[in-house]
Amino acid sequence: MTYRLVCPKCRKEISEENWVYKHSCGSPLTVEYDLNGLKIDPGEIKRREWSLWRYKELIPAEKLVSLGEGCTPLVERDFFALKLYLKLDYLNPTGSFKDRGTAVTLSKVAEFKFSGVIEDSSGNAGISVAYYASSAGIKAKIFVPKDAPSGKIAFIKASGAEVVECNSREEAHEKAVKEAELSDYVYVGHLWNPYFIEGTKTIAFEIAEQLGWRTPDAAVVPVASGTLLLGLYKGFKELYELGLVEKVPRLIAVQGASCAPVYEALYGKKPSGCSSLADGLRVKNPPRLNEIVRTIKETQGCCIVVDNYDIHLYSSFAYKKGFIVEPTSITVFAALAKAVEEGILDKGEEVVAPLTGSGLKIVE
Ligand SMILES: Cc1ncc(COP(=O)(O)O)c(C=O)c1O
Ligand SMILES: [Zn+2]
Numbered sequence: 001m002t003y004r005l006v007c008p009k010c011r012k013e014i015s016e017e018n019w020v021y022k023h024s025c026g027s028p029l030t031v032e033y034d035l036n037g038l039k040i041d042p043g044e045i046k047r048r049e050w051s052l053w054r055y056k057e058l059i060p061a062e063k064l065v066s067l068g069e070g071c072t073p074l075v076e077r078d079f080f081a082l083k084l085y086l087k088l089d090y091l092n093p094t095g096s097f098k099d100r101g102t103a104v105t106l107s108k109v110a111e112f113k114f115s116g117v118i119e120d121s122s123g124n125a126g127i128s129v130a131y132y133a134s135s136a137g138i139k140a141k142i143f144v145p146k147d148a149p150s151g152k153i154a155f156i157k158a159s160g161a162e163v164v165e166c167n168s169r170e171e172a173h174e175k176a177v178k179e180a181e182l183s184d185y186v187y188v189g190h191l192w193n194p195y196f197i198e199g200t201k202t203i204a205f206e207i208a209e210q211l212g213w214r215t216p217d218a219a220v221v222p223v224a225s226g227t228l229l230l231g232l233y234k235g236f237k238e239l240y241e242l243g244l245v246e247k248v249p250r251l252i253a254v255q256g257a258s259c260a261p262v263y264e265a266l267y268g269k270k271p272s273g274c275s276s277l278a279d280g281l282r283v284k285n286p287p288r289l290n291e292i293v294r295t296i297k298e299t300q301g302c303c304i305v306v307d308n309y310d311i312h313l314y315s316s317f318a319y320k321k322g323f324i325v326e327p328t329s330i331t332v333f334a335a336l337a338k339a340v341e342e343g344i345l346d347k348g349e350e351v352v353a354p355l356t357g358s359g360l361k362i363v364e
Contacts, residue, residue, distance in 0.1 A: 002034045003060045005194060008291070019112065021177075021192045028287045029194040031060050035241050042213055042244070052100055052202035058238055060198055064110040065136040067093035069103045070202055074210040074352075079321070079333075080340045081347040085216060087207060087354040090325050094155075095358030098128035100203060101196030101227055105188050106132045108195050115139060116185035120176035122169055122224075122279055123152035124357050125190045130161035141185060143172040149279055151361050169282055191225040191287050197234060200227050204235025207352055208245050215239075216350040218250040218301070220339065222331050223262055224283040226292040228354065229253055233295045249352070251301040252344065253292070254335040256281040263303045265293045273307030280328035280357060302344060310334035324359040332356075 005014045007023035008030050014023060022028055040057055048054035052070025053063045073088045089097035106129070109117055116139035119129040126142040133140035140161035144153060145168050156163050164179075166172040173189065180187035190196040208215055215236055221229045229251055236248040255263050256275025259282040264270055275281065286292060296303065314333040318325055332353045339345040 004032050005029055006032050017112065019114075019186055021187050021189060022287070028192050031194050031198050033058065033238070035238065038242065040242055040244060042209070045209065052103065052199065052206070055202055055205045058205070059104060059202070060195065061104050061107040061111065063103075063107060065106040065132050065138075066103050067099065067132060067135060069093055069099040071206060074207060077321070080336050082336065082340065082345060083348060083350045084336070085207070085211070085350070085352045086323070087203060087352060089203060089354050089356050090329065090358040094124075094128045094131045095361055096124040096128060097200065097203065097228060097354060097356045098125045098190065099132070101125075101190055101193070101199035101231070102128040102132045104199035105190070105193055105195040106136060106138065109138060109186060109188065110136055112186075114184075114186040116141065116183070117188045118176050118180045118183070118185045119143070120172040120189050120191075122282060123148045123361075124280055127152060127155045127159075127361070129188060129190075130156045130159040134159045134161065139185065141179065143176040143179070145169045145172050149362050151363060155361060170284065190227055191283065197227050197231045200231025201235035201238070203228070203354060204232045205239065208236070208239055213244055215245045215247055215249050216352040218252055218345060218349060218351045220252045220254060220332055220335055220351060220353045222278075222281055222328055222356060223253040223255055223292065223303075224281045225286045226262070226288050228356065229292060230288060230295060233299070248299055251296055251299045252335070252339060253296055253301065253303040254331045255303060255305050256331065257305050257307040258282075259284055260303070260305050261286060261289055262292050262296070263305050265289060266296065266303050271305040273305070273309075275307050275311070275331075277308045277311045277327040278306075278331050280326070281331065304335040304338055304344070306331045306334040306338070310338075323355055325355045326357040326359045326362050329355045329357050
């Protein structure tokens with residue numbers, strides 16, 4: 001594959017070997033491909049291995065670290081009078097969609113032969129990085145807020161990774177970056193890492209392939225740092241530019257009421273309510289905020305906010321329907337109901353909703 005690592009703000013190309021997590025101008029980096037002349041044959045993809053690595057032309061890494069990520073089921077339901085497709089990404093190896101981003105990022109770490117990685121996370125990304133690292137003999141140090149669910153912290157520790165508990169999500173990030181400057185471990189923080197989105201975007205490739213190389217009308221996506229939303233967009237856009245699908249779906253972001261920077265940037269007001277149960281949705285300053293807002297506007301999407309009351313209400317809905325997902329993912333069911341109620345989604349519309357995190361990790 002031909003690709004370049006670039007700063008989208010000043011259009012400078014960055015050398016991969018330096019492994020900087022952001023450009024000197026402060027912007028996160030992105031991976032760009034030369035799609036002209038690239039031929040992707042759906043028939044050939046069909047014959048390839050049953051994992052996200054089947055889309056190798058659009059992944060900037062060799063498969064060096066893998067636990068069998070991707071190719072999760074897409075199940076059709078008629079909830080909320082929609083033609084709804086649930087993408088069961090909580091069935092990934094460590095129980096969340098993060099494994100897509102981690103597999104690509106850690107493969108890159110292995111390519112450059114770094115001995116250890118540093119990550120900051122509210123839980124799922126930390127678990128994912130910890131297990132992918134340990135499976136490849138790479139050391140991991142994970143900075144987490146101390147109020148992360150105890151089950152998630154226990155899982156990280158069980159992998160053999162070192163865990164540093166911090167006072168807040170923000171402190172976890174600051175300490176992780178400082179530690180990386182002082183040690184020979186490399187910072188792979190998923191809020192910034194460009195390879196992470198190259199992994200998350202494969203969810204769009206799979207949805208399109210599972211629908212027979214079509215895209216749905218809309219996608220309803222939980223957003224914290226935006227790696228999933230931006231990955232979906234990048235994946236669908238690349239397929240569109242390659243002529244493999246006819247449209248990019250409308251992207252509807254879901255945020256928690258107590259931490260809704262995307263909602264605030266879009267509508268200029270702060271929502272009220274508490275969403276402490278959605279522990280995966282609490283990034284106050286997403287580095288890619290402008291990109292997220294631009295993407296939502298470009299696809300004619302919007303942002304829906306949910307709170308603990310909504311999460312409680314739709315927890316029993318999700319469980320009774322057979323989906324053992326964590327509260328952060330339950331926000332999606334609440335948002336789908338609101339979107340239909342408020343006329344944001346029309347009855348009968350084709351909508352995809354990724355179910356991002358397993359509920360088995362939060363059992364006390
Ligand atoms: C289960 C789950 N869903 C969604 C998200 C949001 O992902 P992103 O940070 O890519 O917006 C997270 C983030 O931690 C998560 O753990
Ligand atoms: Zn720059």
